[in-house]
Amino acid sequence: MASEHDERFMEKIAAVELAELEPAPPYLKARVYSALLVQQTETGHLESLTRCHSRGHELCVFEQLVRISPIGETAKSLNICRVCHARVLAEHMDQPPIFWPGCPYVEFKKS
Amino acid sequence: MHSLGQRVPDEDQKIGSLAIEDSQLAAAVLAKDRKATAEFVARYADSVYGYIHARLAPRYDQVDDLVQEVFLSAWENLGRYRGAGPLEAWVMGIARHKIEDYYRARLRAPESIDDPDQIPVAPVTTSDIHDFLEQSERRKKTWEVLAQVSDQYRFALIWRYWDKASAREMAQKTGKTEKAIERLLARAREEFRGRWNHGQ
Numbered sequence: 001m002a003s004e005h006d007e008r009f010m011e012k013i014a015a016v017e018l019a020e021l022e023p024a025p026p027y028l029k030a031r032v033y034s035a036l037l038v039q040q041t042e043t044g045h046l047e048s049l050t051r052c053h054s055r056g057h058e059l060c061v062f063e064q065l066v067r068i069s070p071i072g073e074t075a076k077s078l079n080i081c082r083v084c085h086a087r088v089l090a091e092h093m094d095q096p097p098i099f100w101p102g103c104p105y106v107e108f109k110k111s
Numbered sequence: 112m113h114s115l116g117q118r119v120p121d122e123d124q125k126i127g128s129l130a131i132e133d134s135q136l137a138a139a140v141l142a143k144d145r146k147a148t149a150e151f152v153a154r155y156a157d158s159v160y161g162y163i164h165a166r167l168a169p170r171y172d173q174v175d176d177l178v179q180e181v182f183l184s185a186w187e188n189l190g191r192y193r194g195a196g197p198l199e200a201w202v203m204g205i206a207r208h209k210i211e212d213y214y215r216a217r218l219r220a221p222e223s224i225d226d227p228d229q230i231p232v233a234p235v236t237t238s239d240i241h242d243f244l245e246q247s248e249r250r251k252k253t254w255e256v257l258a259q260v261s262d263q264y265r266f267a268l269i270w271r272y273w274d275k276a277s278a279r280e281m282a283q284k285t286g287k288t289e290k291a292i293e294r295l296l297a298r299a300r301e302e303f304r305g306r307w308n309h310g311q
Contacts, residue, residue, distance in 0.1 A: 003297050003300070006300035006303075009304050010268065010303065010304075013253055013272070013303075014272035014273050016249050016250050017165075017250075018165040018166070018168075018269070018273055022157075022160065022165070023160070024156040024159070024160035025160075028156065028160065028179075029152050031179065032152050033148065033152045035182070036148050036152065036183065036186055039186055039187075040148065046143045046144075047142050047144045047145065051144075052144060055144065057146035079145070104152075104153075107153065108149075108152075111153050
């Protein structure tokens with residue numbers, strides 16, 4: 001009897017969702033993105049920046065430099081974010097001082 | 112609003128480029144398109160985080176790791192996504208599995224023995240909580256009470272009442288008997304209600 005009462009009580013309580021949607025902190029989005037890129041490179045190169053640009057994506061200033069450089073497509077397929085200070089800042093700060101367009105880490109802090 | 116990492120399109124380019132369809136996004140991520148991968152994170156991180164954050168509270172220390180695990184697992188299994196339903200629902204399915212795994216591990220551990228002096232005796236009150244508590248207040252109080260009960264009780268209650276798992280399902284996933292789960296739930300409910308009424 002008491003158990004049935006508790007059961008009904010819990011069902012009433014659970015009628016209210018536990019949380020209002022809590023947005024993911026920007027640093028976490030940055031870390032998740034970095035982890036995904038690392039995981040993707042474990043089985044081969046990323047899609048080249050040439051192809052990325054032709055798909056219509058906006059590249060950051062550093063990616064643009066690599067894209068227009070007279071180097072092979074393999075070099076343009078490297079995960080250059082791995083050596084970028086924007087990534088390091090974004091993974092540790094919610095409002096990193098990075099502002100240039102086309103950088104996913106900059107976009108994460110806006111989202 | 113253009114997608115993250117997408118050049119702002121000209122008017123004649125807008126159709127088809129403003130919203131990347133789920134299957135297109137999945138295909139681009141599988142092709143290791145870094146900008147599509149960023150879009151993937153930007154689109155679903157809030158939903159995944161919100162869900163996991165709510166299910167693990169107040170033990171927030173594991174939230175970031177679990178969110179990352181969800182996305183890594185999604186990447187590993189993305190080839191199986193057939194576009195039959197929304198990609199978000201598919202990703203959230205992975206999040207639910209991760210939470211179940213987490214609960215399962217916690218519920219398999221031996222139950223801690225609580226100090227009975229710290230558990231208030233459950234006074235039997237029949238007051239209708241809906242009459243006097245607004246939804247947000249109830250949510251706040253629910254969390255306060257859930258935070259006071261043991262991890263096992265909290266996870267069992269959330270799994271059963273908010274994630275709507277049956278006792279049989281919980282038993283199958285934890286390797287316990289259905290009776291054992293029902294006993295655990297009965298104790299958890301009793302303690303929850305006791306603490307709820309105690310705090311009135």
